[in-house]
Amino acid sequence: MKQGPIVTIDGPSGSGKSTVARTVAERLGYRYIDTGAMYRGIGWLARREKVPFREGPELEALLESTRLSFEERDGRTALVVNGRDITDRIRTAEMGMVASDISAIGSVRKWLSVLQRTLGEEGETVLEGRDMGTVVFPDAEVKIFLTASLKERARRRTTELRQRGETVDPEGVQQDLAQRDFNDSRRELAPLRKAEDAVEIDTTSMTLAEVVDRVLAVVRERVPEKR
DSSP states (O other): OOOSOEEEEEOOTTSSHHHHHHHHHHHHTOEEEEHHHHHHHHHHHHHHTTOOSSSSHHHHHHHHTOOEEEEEETTEEEEEETTEEOTTTTOSHHHHHHHHHHTTOHHHHHHHHHHHHHHHTTSOEEEEESSIIIIIOTTOSEEEEEEOOHHHHHHHHHHHHHHTTOOOOHHHHHHHHHHHHHHHHHOSSSOOOOOTTOEEEEOTTOOHHHHHHHHHHHHHHHSTTOO
16 A cells, blocks of 8 residues: 655656656655666567567566566666666667557556556655556656657757767657657557646756756645645
């Protein structure tokens, strides 16, 4: 049984979910869970093991044999798959598209949703993704939906990838984001959409501090004991 509040932060790629969610969790003293990284992790493992991205016994066997967790390592939260820290391996534009593809598979979404609910069941957790407030935690006390213009999201993602040492084409990044928006919002299973009771925040012209303060204000409104 859940022991404390849950904050969900959903939105498209590049809207600022990860940075905002991580900072909000730190300010609240909550645990932070990056559910998008979980899909990237399964996608990375499936590619490594040459398992087709489709329903079938091979994918089922892969999921059954997978151990996925978040661990604190060297001052950061690492995604660990079958004992291997793959945090840096999954943070590429290519792996973002892989995550979009594998997230449309029912067995993968079901397997990860169960794990995500388990991770959040103690409460006092901030989870970011695409269906946290609509599917995984429809009764969450606080639901946030972040948006930003495609141009601004592409600029942010280009900067992020370049800071990691990747050579990227800004136009290509924008095209990839547009394609991912299309895939995520039109898939039949758990499409990307704003929950009816979520607070939408357009981060296009906002600083990180401004977005975090706005989210914390919503938390104070909906979870009065949090100051």
